Structures are given as structure tokens and as C-alpha cells.
Amino acid sequence: MNRRPPQTDRDAAESIRIRGARVHNLQNLDLDIPRNRLVVVTGPSGSGKSSLAFDTLYAEGQRQYIESLSVYARQFLHQLERPDVEVIDGLPPTISIDQRAGRHNPRSTVATVTEIYDYLRLLFARLGEALCYRCGEPIRQQTPEQILAAMSALADGTRTMILAPLVRGRRGEHKEVLASIRKAGFLRARVDGEVIDIEDPPELARRKPHHIEAVIDRVVIRQQVRDRIAESISLALRHADGLVLVTHEEKSRRGSIWHDDLFSTRYACPHCKISYEELEPRTFSFNSPYGACPKCEGLGVPTMLEDQDAGTTGESKRRRLETFRGKVVCGECGGSRLRAEARSVRIGGKAIHEVTAMTVADVRKFFDQLRFDDDDERPIAQPIVAEIAARVEFLEKVGLDYLTLDRPAETLSSGELQRVRLATSLGSGLVGVCYVLDEPTIGLHARDNHRLIDALRNLQARGNTVVVVEHDEAIMRRADWLIDLGPGAGRHGGRIVVEGTPGDVSDADESLTGDYLAGRKKIPLPRRRRVAKTRSITITGVATNNLKQVTVRFPLSALVCVTGVSGSGKSSLLNETLARALVRRLGGIAAKPGPFVSLRGAKGIDKVVQIDQSPIGRTPRSNPATYTGTFDEIRKVFAGTRDARRRGYKAGRFSFNVKGGRCEECQGQGQQKIEMNFLPDLYVTCPVCEGRRFNRQTLAVRYREESIADVLDMRVDDAAVFFENFPVIARLLGSLQEVGLGYLTLGQPSTMLSGGEAQRVKLATELGRVETGKTFYVLDEPTTGLHFDDIKKLLDVLGRLVDLGNTVVVIEHHLDVIKTADWIIDLGPEGGDAGGYVVATGTPEQVAAIDGNHTGRFLRAVL
Numbered sequence: 001m002n003r004r005p006p007q008t009d010r011d012a013a014e015s016i017r018i019r020g021a022r023v024h025n026l027q028n029l030d031l032d033i034p035r036n037r038l039v040v041v042t043g044p045s046g047s048g049k050s051s052l053a054f055d056t057l058y059a060e061g062q063r064q065y066i067e068s069l070s071v072y073a074r075q076f077l078h079q080l081e082r083p084d085v086e087v088i089d090g091l092p093p094t095i096s097i098d099q100r101a102g103r104h105n106p107r108s109t110v111a112t113v114t115e116i117y118d119y120l121r122l123l124f125a126r127l128g129e130a131l132c133y134r135c136g137e138p139i140r141q142q143t144p145e146q147i148l149a150a151m152s153a154l155a156d157g158t159r160t161m162i163l164a165p166l167v168r169g170r171r172g173e174h175k176e177v178l179a180s181i182r183k184a185g186f187l188r189a190r191v192d193g194e195v196i197d198i199e200d201p202p203e204l205a206r207r208k209p210h211h212i213e214a215v216i217d218r219v220v221i222r223q224q225v226r227d228r229i230a231e232s233i234s235l236a237l238r239h240a241d242g243l244v245l246v247t248h249e250e251k252s253r254r255g256s257i258w259h260d261d262l263f264s265t266r267y268a269c270p271h272c273k274i275s276y277e278e279l280e281p282r283t284f285s286f287n288s289p290y291g292a293c294p295k296c297e298g299l300g301v302p303t304m305l306e307d308q309d310a311g312t313t314g315e316s317k318r319r320r321l322e323t324f325r326g327k328v329v330c331g332e333c334g335g336s337r338l339r340a341e342a343r344s345v346r347i348g349g350k351a352i353h354e355v356t357a358m359t360v361a362d363v364r365k366f367f368d369q370l371r372f373d374d375d376d377e378r379p380i381a382q383p384i385v386a387e388i389a390a391r392v393e394f395l396e397k398v399g400l401d402y403l404t405l406d407r408p409a410e411t412l413s414s415g416e417l418q419r420v421r422l423a424t425s426l427g428s429g430l431v432g433v434c435y436v437l438d439e440p441t442i443g444l445h446a447r448d449n450h451r452l453i454d455a456l457r458n459l460q461a462r463g464n465t466v467v468v469v470e471h472d473e474a475i476m477r478r479a480d481w482l483i484d485l486g487p488g489a490g491r492h493g494g495r496i497v498v499e500g501t502p503g504d505v506s507d508a509d510e511s512l513t514g515d516y517l518a519g520r521k522k523i524p525l526p527r528r529r530r531v532a533k534t535r536s537i538t539i540t541g542v543a544t545n546n547l548k549q550v551t552v553r554f555p556l557s558a559l560v561c562v563t564g565v566s567g568s569g570k571s572s573l574l575n576e577t578l579a580r581a582l583v584r585r586l587g588g589i590a591a592k593p594g595p596f597v598s599l600r601g602a603k604g605i606d607k608v609v610q611i612d613q614s615p616i617g618r619t620p621r622s623n624p625a626t627y628t629g630t631f632d633e634i635r636k637v638f639a640g641t642r643d644a645r646r647r648g649y650k651a652g653r654f655s656f657n658v659k660g661g662r663c664e665e666c667q668g669q670g671q672q673k674i675e676m677n678f679l680p681d682l683y684v685t686c687p688v689c690e691g692r693r694f695n696r697q698t699l700a701v702r703y704r705e706e707s708i709a710d711v712l713d714m715r716v717d718d719a720a721v722f723f724e725n726f727p728v729i730a731r732l733l734g735s736l737q738e739v740g741l742g743y744l745t746l747g748q749p750s751t752m753l754s755g756g757e758a759q760r761v762k763l764a765t766e767l768g769r770v771e772t773g774k775t776f777y778v779l780d781e782p783t784t785g786l787h788f789d790d791i792k793k794l795l796d797v798l799g800r801l802v803d804l805g806n807t808v809v810v811i812e813h814h815l816d817v818i819k820t821a822d823w824i825i826d827l828g829p830e831g832g833d834a835g836g837y838v839v840a841t842g843t844p845e846q847v848a849a850i851d852g853n854h855t856g857r858f859l860r861a862v863l
């Protein structure tokens with residue numbers, strides 16, 4: 001059933017018209033998506049939501065965008081696959097904000113990702129008050145008269161030289177500089193402190209830093225030479241672009257020494273005579289040599305740590321630096337990453353790194369109070385501060401008030417990162433754009449959901465189309481338009497079950513989504529709760545990040561839910577402390593846990609399994625088949641075929657990771673990377689193997705008609721049938737199906753899995769192992785990417801693990817999961833410093849009965 005928006009002429013122009021969409025599993029879809037509306041695409045996982053939103057809408061939007069770009073970018077256009085769709089028109093420029101996007105740059109912070117840092121730099125450059133980093137005096141510009149007065153103040157009879165500094169500590173041979181001095185008619189220069197005849201310049205070592213000054217004048221101080229000095233100073237200033245270096249002789253019993261004073265009509269400390277570069281935005285950039293701390297090169301940690309890692313891979317180096325971040329800081333810049341000149345510029349009494357060290361909430365207060373008294377300053381400050389305020393307010397609105405602006409992007413959870421990136425879009429003020437988002441509610445407590453929805457509304461109301469792939473009921477109810485895909489996954493999905501307003505969808509009894517929205521179906525409450533058990537693990541005095549020395553008891557052989565608003569300390573407690581401490585207690589290897597006092601009850605378990613949302617691999621070389629171990633078994637099947645034995649192919653021949661059977665053109669990747677200047681890298685299909693990853697000979701080997709590449713293209717559901725006679729493969733694939741991943745293809749590169757999918761691949765791998773019944777599982781928002789109906793299946797799987805005696809601890813916001821828990825540990829009451837306490841523990845009924853508890857309030861509605 002298709003309910004179309006009313007088709008008047010005006011409406012036709014106001015919708016994105018899609019005809020014949022056949023990307024992946026989409027079944028030749030025709031639909032009109034209303035423009036400038038909040039549109040939610042929903043449906044069971046694998047039904048085709050991303051295929052429609054990302055691989056059709058966004059892909060075509062990006063293609064049309066590149067078409068409009070430079071000639072350089074356009075030459076790759078023919079290689080960008082056109083999505084398989086007959087017609088898309090009325091599509092505005094598209095911007096995607098998804099969770100899959102990388103976060104590789106270790107220098108990215110909340111401030112840089114949101115562009116708040118760009119505006120801060122601008123503000124500090126335009127209006128900052130510079131202080132001398134040595135004496136704290138305000139930096140001033142000097143007039144030539146002031147320079148002259150300073151020189152005249154030297155005692156009569158003092159020998160001086162007036163020099164034009166041309167090279168200050170720059171590497172190179174500097175041949176042109178020396179030639180230019182001669183051409184300008186000067187006779188002498190001072191090179192690295194030595195006065196030389198310019199006709200006979202020394203050879204300079206190219207790799208060493210040098211100082212070169214043209215000697216303008218040599219003069220002995222007397223009242224009568226004032227005019228001559230004035231002229232020489234202005235000559236030097238002209239040649240050295242506003243700088244003049246005066247050196248004078250000081251006699252002492254030991255002999256005489258020459259003393260340099262640098263003056264500047266630009267910026268200098270009147271006291272210490274240190275000259276400063278004029279403030280520019282780059283002065284405050286830790287990614288630029290002008291702003292970065294010279295010692296740590298803008299990383300904030302001692303380079304010594306970096307050096308130790310020379311030769312190790314980027315990944316392990318990153319992890320090592322991660323371990324040290326915040327614990328060991330660069331001695332020069334104190335971890336601020338900036339050079340001294342940048343650190344001593346202030347606005348409202350604070351330096352830029354002091355502003356970024358504040359939380360979002362404090363930054364907002366800071367700018368609220370900031371006043372620019374000067375009439376010249378206000379018009380400059382006002383628009384810059386407005387840009388900063390818009391972004392900061394947005395971050396606050398979507399529940400990220402507890403983040404500090406200098407928090408490295410790579411330490412953020414995927415939901416936090418997505419909301420941070422959303423702030424950039426919102427702040428950008430673009431209009432007429434189509435935003436495509438992937439589950440922006442991840443990581444958000446029910447309390448903060450409406451704030452996110454308001455923000456999306458805001459984005460829409462400004463004249464943008466907002467297309468959101470979501471499973472969250474609250475967003476669905478407040479959408480203008482719902483597109484419900486299904487009915488099943490993969491081949492069984494790819495159709496529009498119903499489209500229309502939320503009311504239309506609720507009324508459609510052929511729609512699973514409608515069934516849940518209307519309450520015809522719901523996730524049932526468990527018949528009994530398993531809390532009577534006495535065994536438990538107790539950790540005391542936990543003080544990691546914002547945790548306030550909390551003591552927490554986790555009942556064993558139970559489904560335990562850790563809840564609380566974003567930033568309340570859930571992952572600090574579980575991931576950064578308890579899990580690590582338990583692993584170490586059991587003799588395993590784990591990063592150092594956060595501070596705690598004691599840990600009791602670990603004897604009740606024999607294994608800790610942490611299943612998070614990090615990718616199962618960082619390259620396209622890992623996929624569900626390789627990660628679960630299924631691929632090893634499948635390769636054995638191929639090596640066992642008559643064909644393979646006749647040719648002498650062993651299992652290794654069927655790997656795309658080693659030489660032999662793979663396509664060497666792309667080294668088994670199936671695609672090649674093209675680096676685009678200023679644009680994200682582009683991947684194009686390998687022209688030799690056409691994306692099949694193996695060479696011709698390998699592909700010639702078939703098992704029941706299918707080649708190894710065909711098998712990698714199979715969906716888990718199909719492969720389970722295809723390999724049903726191989727018990728190990730069948731068991732591994734069965735676990736993938738159990739966690740609702742039957743729709744994935746075996747070879748889907750890990751880089752194309754969402755965080756939630758990656759987590760479920762890991763969960764399936766665990767399920768495929770032999771059970772002990774004494775495992776302690778830790779999961780971070782396992783419902784990510786799951787439709788109501790999938791959540792039911794996931795809860796069955798988790799319940800089974802618990803029934804076997806295992807303990808499952810999940811961080812969750814989804815009320816249907818929380819209400820099913822045996823035990824709840826609620827942290828809060830707020831995020832950041834205002835959180836970090838245990839505010840409630842008990843069964844869902846007990847927590848719901850507590851007054852003034854955020855989680856309890858929402859639980860009451862579903863119990």
C-alpha cells in the first residue's frame with residue numbers, strides 16, 4: 001500500500017521524486033519524499049533503509065555535487081557508480097551524518113569538529129589581548145619614534161649597529177637573501193652573529209637554521225647623530241618588514257659583549273624586547289607550525305613517547321598515546337598543544353586553551369557574560385560570538401553539556417560523535433540542503449530525546465529536508481512523514497510497506513512498525529525476574545572520570561541494565577573500570593582500570609567478554625565471514641573440491657589477504673583508493689578483477705557451481721542453507737542469524753558495517769563458542785540499529801545466555817530493554833560533574849517507584 005503525498009503541481013516540485021530504485025535489495029521502488037520535512041525511514045534491520053537513504057539518496061546527491069565541482073574532481077565521475085535508480089529529481093545537495101564515518105585524525109577535538117575552534121581562533125586573533133609570555137606585560141606595537149627614543153637612551157659613546165633582520169632561524173642556503181642585500185646596495189651583513197663582507201658571502205648549510213641581517217648603519221651614540229639614526233631605523237624597518245634589530249656594545253672588566261634588541265612596529269614586549277608576530281588565526285592552530293608547541297608538535301604529549309613508537313603501526317601507536325593522554329603531558333605546553341605566544345593571548349581573562357578546557361555548559365556561561373566595551377570591538381565580536389553560541393547551545397540541547405571542547409574526537413562514543421557533527425551542520429546555517437542521518441538517538445536517555453527531535457525540527461524549519469533512519473518511537477511519532485520498509489530483511493524486504501503520516505502508519509495493520517506504534521504488538525514484560533541469587537560482584541570506591549567514589553553491586557546470573565543520562569558515567573564504570581579490573585583479576589591483559597578501592601566476588605566468573613561497537617576491523621579486509629571464523633572453514637571446503645585438488649590449491653589459495661589466489665592489482669581489496677584533494681577519498685572498483693578480489697584461476701574453482709567470490713557475495717541466510725551439511729559453518733552462521741544479521745553478506749567489508757552491526761557480529765561470534773555458564777558479558781547499547789521486532793529477538797538471545805548461568809550487563813537507553821532487566825543500576829543525576837553518583841538500584845518496579853528519578857519516571861510509563 002502506497003500513500004502518496006497529495007499531487008498538486010506545487011507539491012510535485014516540492015518533493016524528491018524517485019522512480020525505479022533498485023539499489024541492493026530495493027524492489028524497483030517508486031516514491032516521493034516530501035521536501036523540507038522531517039522524514040523518518042524505518043523498518044526491520046536489513047529491510048533496505050540504508051540502501052534507500054544512504055546508497056540511493058545520498059550517493060546520488062554526492063554524485064551530483066561532484067558533477068558541479070572542479071575539472072579535477074570530475075575526471076573521476078565516470079568511475080563513481082551511479083546508484084541503480086531510473087529517476088531522481090528534485091534532490092537538493094545532500095550531506096550525510098552517519099556513524100560509519102571515520103574518526104582517524106588524532107588531533108580532532110569537539111572544538112575542531114564543530115568548527116567552534118575556527119571561530120575561537122578568529123576571535124582571539126581579532127580581539128585577543130596579547131601578553132608577553134615572559135613577563136606578562138601587554139604586548140604593544142612601537143612607533144618609529146619610540147624605537148628612536150629607546151636608542152637615544154643608550155649612554156653617549158656607545159657603539160651600535162642598526163640591522164635589518166631578514167632571516168630569523170630559518171633553514172636553507174638563503175642565496176637569494178644574500179643577493180638581495182647586495183643588490184640593495186648594502187656592503188655588509190651579519191650572518192649567524194658574524195659580520196661579513198657581502199661581496200664574499202659564506203656558504204650556508206642547507207639543513208641548519210640561520211640568522212641573516214643586513215647591516216644598515218654603524219654609529220656611535222651622540223645627540224648629533226639623531227637624524228641619521230632615525231633615517232637608518234626607517235630604512236631597516238622598510239627592508240625587514242617592520243622589524244629592526246639594534247645591537248650595542250657593553251663594556252665590562254671581562255671585555256666587551258654585544259647586546260641585541262629587537263624592535264618592531266608590529267608587536268613586541270616593551271620590557272623584554274621580544275617581538276611577536278601579528279595575531280592571526282593560525283597563531284592559535286596546533287596543526288600549524290605557527291601555533292603548535294614546538295616541543296610536542298601540537299600533540300600535547302611528550303614527543304619522547306612518540307619516538308619510542310617509531311616503526312610501530314599507526315594503530316598501536318595511537319592506542320599507546322591514548323593510554324598516556326591526560327596522564328603524561330608535554331612539559332613545554334602543559335598539554336595545551338600551543339606555543340607560548342598563543343597561550344598568553346587572552347579574552348575575558350582566559351587563554352584559548354583555557355576556554356577549550358571548559359565544558360560546553362561553562363563555555364556557554366562564559367560567552368553569556370563576556371562583554372566587549374569598546375565600540376570598535378563589538379561589531380567584530382558579535383557575529384563571531386553568535387556562531388560559537390549557536391553551536392554551543394546546540395551541543396547543550398542534545399545532552400552534551402558535559403563534554404569539554406578539547407575532548408579528543410576519538411574518545412567519543414559513536415552517538416556522541418554523531419551529535420557533535422550535527423552541531424556543525426546546524427551551526428553552518430545552510431538552507432535548502434538534504435541531511436541524511438543514521439540513528440541520531442544512539443546514546444541518548446529518553447529524557448534528552450525530545451531535545452534532539454527539537455534540534456532536527458529546527459534544522460528542518462530553516463528550510464532543509466531531514467531524512468533520518470531511526471528505530472526510536474518518539475522520533476517516529478513526531479515525524480512529518482514515515483517510510484516503512486520491509487516486510488522482512490534482504491530479499492524479503494526492499495518494499496514500501498506503508499508511507500504516510502505517523503497516524504497513517506499506525507493504522508496500517510500490515511506494518512510491523514504500525515503494530516508497535518499502535519500497541520497491537522509490544523515487547524512483553526518477563527514473567528519473572530531472576531534476582532533471588534545471592535552471588536554478586538562488588539566494586540567499591542570507583543573514581544574514574546566523573547564517578548564519585550561509588551560502590552556498585554552487580555548480581556550474577558542476571559540481566560543487569562546500567563542506565564542514566566548521557567555523560568552520567570556508565571561507560572566510565574563498566575568499560576573503563578569494572579571490565580578491565582575483572583579481566584586483570586582473572587589473569588588476562590587489559591588497559592589499566594580507572595581508580596577504585598576493592599573488587600570482590602570475581603571468583604563467581606571465569607571469563608569477561610566485552611562486546612562494544614568498535615569496528616570488527618579497520619580495513620575492508622575483515623568481514624563477518626573472517627571475523628567469526630566462518631571463512632577459514634569455507635576455504636577448507638573449496639580446497640577439498642576435486643578441482644582444487646587437481647590444481648594443487650590449498651586453503652590459502654582462497655584467501656584475499658595473501659599472495660597466490662587473490663587479484664594482485666588491488667591486492668585482494670576489490671577496490672582501489674583515489675585520493676582527492678580536499679574531498680573524502682574515493683573508492684572505485686578494481687578494473688582487473690571487477691571487484692571480485694581473486695584472480696581468474698582461483699575463481700575457476702567452484703563448489704556446487706559457486707566460486708569463492710560468489711560465496712562472499714551470499715547473504716548469511718542463503719549461505720546457511722548452502723552449507724547446511726557442514727556443522728561448524730552452520731553453527732557459526734546460525735549465530736549470526738540469531739542476532740538478526742541473516743541479511744548481511746558474508747564478505748561485507750567491516751568498514752561498511754554500522755556500529756550496532758559490528759557489535760552483533762561480535763555477539764554472534766561469542767554465541768558460536770562453547771559455553772561455560774560463568775561468563776560476564778558487557779554490552780554497550782546492543783539495540784543500536786534494531787527495530788522493535790529485532791529487539792525481541794536480541795532479548796531472547798541475551799535471556800538464553802543468562803539462563804545458562806552467565807551474567808549480561810548492558811548499557812541501555814531503550815525502555816523495552818530496561819523494563820526486561822532483572823536489575824537496574826541507574827547513574828546520574830546529570831552528565832559530567834553533576835553526575836557520577838549511583839542514584840537508584842533495584843528491579844525495574846523498585847526503580848520506577850523512586851520519586852524524582854529520570855529513568856524511573858520513564859519506566860513507570862512502560863511497566
Ligand code: ADP
Pocket residue numbers: 024025043044045046047048049050051052489490491715743744745752
Ligand atoms: P537496513 O539499513 O534497513 O538495515 P540495508 O539497506 O543496509 O538495510 O540492507 C538492505 C539489504 O541490502 C540487505 O540484504 C543487505 O545485505 C544488502 N546490502 C547492503 N549493502 C550492500 C552492498 N554494499 N552490496 C550488496 N548488498 C548490500
Ligand code: ADP
Pocket residue numbers: 326402403404411545546564565566567568569570571572573831832833
Ligand atoms: P556515559 O557512558 O554515561 O555517557 P561516560 O562514562 O562516558 O558517560 O562519561 C562520564 C564523564 O566522564 C563525562 O563527563 C565525560 O566527559 C567524562 N569522560 C569520559 N571519558 C573521558 C576521557 N577519555 N577523558 C576525559 N573525560 C572523560
Ligand code: ZN
Pocket residue numbers: 132133134135136137269271272273274
Ligand atoms: Zn616580556
Ligand code: ZN
Pocket residue numbers: 663664665666667668669670671686687688689690691692693694
Ligand atoms: Zn582486483
